[in-house]
Amino acid sequence: MIGKCLENVREKTPLVHNITNYVTVNDCANALLAIGGSPIMSDDIEDVRDITAICTALNINIGTLNKNTIPAMFEAGRISNELGHPVLLDPVGAGASRLRTKTAKELIERVRFSVIRGNISEITALALGGGTTKGVDADVADKVTEETIDSVIAFAREFSIKTGAVIVITGATDLIVDSRTAYAVKNGHAMMSKVTGTGCMLSSIMSAFIAANGENTAEACLAAVCAMGICGEKAFARLGEGDGNSTYRNMIIDAMYNLTAKELEEEAKYEVR
Amino acid sequence: MIGKCLENVREKTPLVHNITNYVTVNDCANALLAIGGSPIMSDDIEDVRDITAICTALNINIGTLNKNTIPAMFEAGRISNELGHPVLLDPVGAGASRLRTKTAKELIERVRFSVIRGNISEITALALGGGTTKGVDADVADKVTEETIDSVIAFAREFSIKTGAVIVITGATDLIVDSRTAYAVKNGHAMMSKVTGTGCMLSSIMSAFIAANGENTAEACLAAVCAMGICGEKAFARLGEGDGNSTYRNMIIDAMYNLTAKELEEEAKYEVR
Amino acid sequence: MIGKCLENVREKTPLVHNITNYVTVNDCANALLAIGGSPIMSDDIEDVRDITAICTALNINIGTLNKNTIPAMFEAGRISNELGHPVLLDPVGAGASRLRTKTAKELIERVRFSVIRGNISEITALALGGGTTKGVDADVADKVTEETIDSVIAFAREFSIKTGAVIVITGATDLIVDSRTAYAVKNGHAMMSKVTGTGCMLSSIMSAFIAANGENTAEACLAAVCAMGICGEKAFARLGEGDGNSTYRNMIIDAMYNLTAKELEEEAKYEVR
Numbered sequence: 001m002i003g004k005c006l007e008n009v010r011e012k013t014p015l016v017h018n019i020t021n022y023v024t025v026n027d028c029a030n031a032l033l034a035i036g037g038s039p040i041m042s043d044d045i046e047d048v049r050d051i052t053a054i055c056t057a058l059n060i061n062i063g064t065l066n067k068n069t070i071p072a073m074f075e076a077g078r079i080s081n082e083l084g085h086p087v088l089l090d091p092v093g094a095g096a097s098r099l100r101t102k103t104a105k106e107l108i109e110r111v112r113f114s115v116i117r118g119n120i121s122e123i124t125a126l127a128l129g130g131g132t133t134k135g136v137d138a139d140v141a142d143k144v145t146e147e148t149i150d151s152v153i154a155f156a157r158e159f160s161i162k163t164g165a166v167i168v169i170t171g172a173t174d175l176i177v178d179s180r181t182a183y184a185v186k187n188g189h190a191m192m193s194k195v196t197g198t199g200c201m202l203s204s205i206m207s208a209f210i211a212a213n214g215e216n217t218a219e220a221c222l223a224a225v226c227a228m229g230i231c232g233e234k235a236f237a238r239l240g241e242g243d244g245n246s247t248y249r250n251m252i253i254d255a256m257y258n259l260t261a262k263e264l265e266e267e268a269k270y271e272v273r
Numbered sequence: 274m275i276g277k278c279l280e281n282v283r284e285k286t287p288l289v290h291n292i293t294n295y296v297t298v299n300d301c302a303n304a305l306l307a308i309g310g311s312p313i314m315s316d317d318i319e320d321v322r323d324i325t326a327i328c329t330a331l332n333i334n335i336g337t338l339n340k341n342t343i344p345a346m347f348e349a350g351r352i353s354n355e356l357g358h359p360v361l362l363d364p365v366g367a368g369a370s371r372l373r374t375k376t377a378k379e380l381i382e383r384v385r386f387s388v389i390r391g392n393i394s395e396i397t398a399l400a401l402g403g404g405t406t407k408g409v410d411a412d413v414a415d416k417v418t419e420e421t422i423d424s425v426i427a428f429a430r431e432f433s434i435k436t437g438a439v440i441v442i443t444g445a446t447d448l449i450v451d452s453r454t455a456y457a458v459k460n461g462h463a464m465m466s467k468v469t470g471t472g473c474m475l476s477s478i479m480s481a482f483i484a485a486n487g488e489n490t491a492e493a494c495l496a497a498v499c500a501m502g503i504c505g506e507k508a509f510a511r512l513g514e515g516d517g518n519s520t521y522r523n524m525i526i527d528a529m530y531n532l533t534a535k536e537l538e539e540e541a542k543y544e545v546r
Numbered sequence: 547m548i549g550k551c552l553e554n555v556r557e558k559t560p561l562v563h564n565i566t567n568y569v570t571v572n573d574c575a576n577a578l579l580a581i582g583g584s585p586i587m588s589d590d591i592e593d594v595r596d597i598t599a600i601c602t603a604l605n606i607n608i609g610t611l612n613k614n615t616i617p618a619m620f621e622a623g624r625i626s627n628e629l630g631h632p633v634l635l636d637p638v639g640a641g642a643s644r645l646r647t648k649t650a651k652e653l654i655e656r657v658r659f660s661v662i663r664g665n666i667s668e669i670t671a672l673a674l675g676g677g678t679t680k681g682v683d684a685d686v687a688d689k690v691t692e693e694t695i696d697s698v699i700a701f702a703r704e705f706s707i708k709t710g711a712v713i714v715i716t717g718a719t720d721l722i723v724d725s726r727t728a729y730a731v732k733n734g735h736a737m738m739s740k741v742t743g744t745g746c747m748l749s750s751i752m753s754a755f756i757a758a759n760g761e762n763t764a765e766a767c768l769a770a771v772c773a774m775g776i777c778g779e780k781a782f783a784r785l786g787e788g789d790g791n792s793t794y795r796n797m798i799i800d801a802m803y804n805l806t807a808k809e810l811e812e813e814a815k816y817e818v819r
Contacts, residue, residue, distance in 0.1 A: 022295040022568040023575055023587050029296055029469035034518050039469065041296050042370070044339035050370035066590035066614060068339060097588070097596035194803070196575035196585065238515055242784055244803025245580050246796040250519040257467070257517025295568040302569055302742035307791050312742065314569050315643070317612035323643035341612060511788055523792040530740070530790025 002268055003261030005213050005223035010036035014211035017055040017080075018204060019043045019073050021063025021092065024197025027249065028061075028204040034256035035227065037208030043069045048076040057085055057211035059204055060107065062100055063092035070103055077111030086114035086210045086217070089165070090203035094118065095125025108163055114210055114217050116159075117168035117203050120144060120152070127159040144173045153182045153273055166218050168206070168225065170199060175273075176221045182273040183222045187229025189236045194245040195252065202228045205256065226268035231255035233267070275541055276534030278486050278496035283309035287484035290328040290353075291477060292316045292346050294336025294365065297470025300522065301334075301477040307529035308500065310481030316342045321349040330358055330484035332477055333380065335373055336365035343376055350384030359387035359483045359490070362438070363476040367391065368398025381436055387483055387490050389432075390441035390476050393417060393425070400432040417446045426455045426546055439491050441479070441498065443472060448546075449494045455546040456495045460502025462509045467518040468525065475501045478529065499541035504528035506540070548814055549807030551759050551769035556582035560757035563601040563626075564750060565589045565619050567609025567638065570743025573795065574607075574750040580802035581773065583754030589615045594622040603631055603757035605750055606653065608646055609638035616649055623657030632660035632756045632763065635711070636749040640664065641671025654709055660756055660763050662705075663714035663749050666690060666698070673705040690719045699728045699819055712764050714752070714771065716745060721819075722767045728819040729768045733775025735782045740791040741798065748774045751802065772814035777801035779813070 015038045020028055025041060032039040042051040045068075052058055058080040060073050080087045089111075091104035104126055108116070116123070120143065144152050156167040156177035169175045174185040192198045206224035213220035235251035288311045293301055298314060305312040315324040318341075325331050331353040333346050353360045362384075364377035377399055381389070389396070393416060417425050429440040429450035442448045447458040465471045479497035486493035508524035561584045566574055571587060578585040588597040591614075598604050604626040606619050626633045635657075637650035650672055654662070662669070666689060690698050702713040702723035715721045720731040738744045752770035759766035781797035 021587070023571050023585075025296050026299060026469065026572060030519055030522065033467045033469060039296075040366070040369070041294070041337055042366075043337065044372065046340070047338065047370050047372040050372070051366075054369060064587055064589065065593065067592070068341070068614070093586070093588075093597075096586070096600060097593050099590065099593040099596070194579045196572065196579060234515075242780075242797075242800060242804060244800030246576055246799035246803075249576065250523060250796065251515075253519035254515060254517030257519075258515060298569050299572060299742065303792055303795065306740045306742060312569075313639070313642070314567070314610055315639075316610065317645065319613070320611065320643050320645040323645070324639075327642060341614070507788075523796065524788075526792035527788060527790030530792075531788060 001219060002223035002226055003265035005209055005220050006227065006259065006261045006264050008212040009208050012212040013038050014056040014208045015040060015054065016057045016059055016204065016207045016211060017042065017052045017076065018059045019048065019069060019076060020059065020061035020200065023063060024200040027197045027253065028200050030253050031201040031256055032204050032208055034253050035205045035208055037205065043072045045072040045075050048072045049079055052076045052079050053083060055085065057207040058087045059090065059207040060087065061090040061092055061200055061203055062103055063200065065100065065103055073107060074110060077107060081112050087111060088115040088117060088203055088207045088210065089113045090200060091116065091118045091122045091126055094122040101125055113163060113165040115168060115206060115221055116163065116165045117170065117206060119199065120169050120171055123159065123167065123169050127155065144169065144171050144175065149173065149184065153177055166221050168221050170202065174225045176218055176225060178218045181218050183270050184273050185225045185229060186269040187226050187233060189232045191236055191248060192232045195249045222270060223264065226270060227256065227259055227264055230264060230267045231259060274492060275496035275499055276538040278482055278493050279500065279534045279537050281485040282481050285485040286311050287329040287481045288313060288327065289330045289332055289477065289480045289484060290315065290325045290349065291332045292321065292342060292349060293332065293334035293473065296336060297473040300470045300526065301473050303526050304474040304529055305477050305481055307526050308478045308481055310478065316345045318345040318348050321345045322352055325349045325352050326356060328358065330480040331360045332363065332480040333360065334363040334365055334473055334476055335376055336473065338373065338376055346380060347383060350380060354385050360384055361388040361390060361476055361480045361483065362386045363473065364389065364391045364395045364399055367395040374398055386436060386438040388441060388479060388494055389436065389438045390443065390479060392444055392472065393442050396440065396442050400428065417442065417444055417448065422446065422457065426450055439494050441494050443475065447498045449491055449498060451491045454491050456543050457546050458498045458502060459542040460499050460506060462505045464509055464521060465505045468522045495543060496537065499543060500529065500532060500537055503537060503540045504532060547765060548769035548772055549811035551755055551766050552773065552805065552807045552810050554758040555754050558758040559584050560602040560754045561586060561600065562603045562605055562750065562753045562757060563588065563598045563622065564605045565594065565615060565622060566605065566607035566746060569609060570746040573743045573799065574746050576799050577747040577802055578750050578754055580799050581751045581754055583751065589618045591618040591621050594618045595625055598622045598625050599629060601631065603753040604633045605636065605753040606633065607636040607638055607746055607749055608649055609746065611646065611649055619653060620656060623653060627658050633657060634661040634663060634749055634753045634756065635659045636746060637662065637664045637668045637672055640668040647671055659709060659711040661714060661752060661767055662709065662711045663716065663752060665745065666715050666717055669713065669715050673701065690715065690717050690721065695719065695730065699723055712767050714767050716748065720771045722764055722771060724764045727764050729816050730819050731771045731775060732815040733772050733779060735778045737782055737794060738778045741795045768816060769810065772816060773802065773805060773810055776810060776813045777805060
């Protein structure tokens, strides 16, 4: 089934509007092309209205948000909602600054997101302020382990019900949680944390997956998470002597380019929780 | 002759001022260094005046235009015109949003461009609004084929006469058209469309070619287009198992770095139309 | 001793706040990860206050400064000074435009920098305007040679005393100069000038070195300069047929990822002047 999700991306080549940070934007564009989508970047409020209208999904990443791009995020989100396009939020650094936390929270209030994808500290920062996280202790905020996974899923489910979005929490174990389903994914490699923007790239390709897979948003997210992790594994296996994180980055994107639906099906390591 | 154009770039190492998008800017900088030029990026209106004055060409790329960079584009264009520096326009996404189309059109009205380089839909979007494209049908707007090539050249020639710029339309077949000459180039590889920014990179190196080759603008553009296409071919030939679009990007720039005038002469596939 | 400086980076994984240009920012982030630090980018005045507070060093690079990011540079510098965090200035293009020269000079007046790192023309542009450089002739401004090295060191020392910063001048020979010490480094490779952003990357990793090495700022700078140069050498040695500046860039960052304290100690080529 997740293989089919990838095939749908390749067949439909969804055009994804990215309002994203300037640190990892090039990798996001090449990752989208590699997986079979098509990228367009635009972050001026006057420009985003038309651009988001010709796309089939919107990816909002607040990694280098500023006073000019924040209004464009709201406006693009508003229009995408009107048009029924799926919208993904990547709340980079939520919890690390008041501006990021506040912007992400306001976006969630005013825009209907199909997916919110972040690491555990970003997601808890967003959910905590809303008073919905009384069951979340410090351990949960720090990492997902066998001991904490059930309480993290419960917390993510509550956040999903509140927001209407599929909640994707990435880390050593990745979680995809909505009101009914929860997947735990074990693909990936620790070295991915030594490449800037693997999370951003995942959000970009995930936007293509949700654009191409209709109502099956949770499954599309699962497919994207497994694809990213498998590519991290395949790229790691190709590293030779002297190679480091820059070559690894290139090989991760290369792996996306070559990933087949069959490989995605066979190498995915996930369980339904 | 086009080999000589490359030698002139290598000898003069033209400093090119780029006002360009943040998606592909790093590749544009490394492509310029690879081909033998030198890049500088600056997009604040207070800064562009001095920067463009110390350069020998200006490359305006509207890929992520915004309310701060648009005035800088006009101001840098004005000053470059005053100083007699060649100016190139890459109207990324013209036709896709009103802001892009309007900005590109106003730039063409107020700045004298030596070259306008885009894909067929961008160029038609700019020429159509001016009422000069009555002969251009939908087929022409979509692609350049053996059947449509003569009408595309006629349309580009009209646009060239109107604007005073050499018109470069890139795609499977690339066209370089001015009032007197038309070249059709067959170099390149389809996989280049899977790398973000090959068009942007071409505009950057083309700016160096026109800066280094005096009045021979059309020929300088031909040299740049052939160089880009040959590098796409040479890079493709180097790809190994498991390589994808990220490695391909690196190899395209590497190929520019190693391209010789002799190779450019021998491997160029073009005809005068 | 410089090997120990690298070990301290790897142990402390300093989080470095970068306000930097969008041309080379991705390479700066991956270079920081490669050397053992951790990058965060933020350039909106509302955001930088919180971000710089959670970091242990601040790197201000004016490569694509604009009216929005300039106030953020001052504010982040002010707060970092209050918190006692080391701050590094990379005055990209100082001397090339009035805005860059003026901004860099005002930053030096209002922010206490631990390190100012630039090429010889950038550093002279900043010191000259202050009237402190009467002993600096045109030769000095152009390059560092065996004949000029002593006068460059004297000039840099004067600038260091005036600013309180360690002055790092990079080129074929790199100099690290403060009020008491001067190091001349001979590592590196000429091809590094064909990769955009090697200076920016050096400033980013240097920020991690000074963050992790307490009061030994000059030695931390020496370690960073030697590390960058050695990585340029090691990467060059790995280049194969057909490789160019893009692969070289990747291999430089890869070399940082694999650099050991022992290699840094053994391959450093520097002398105390």
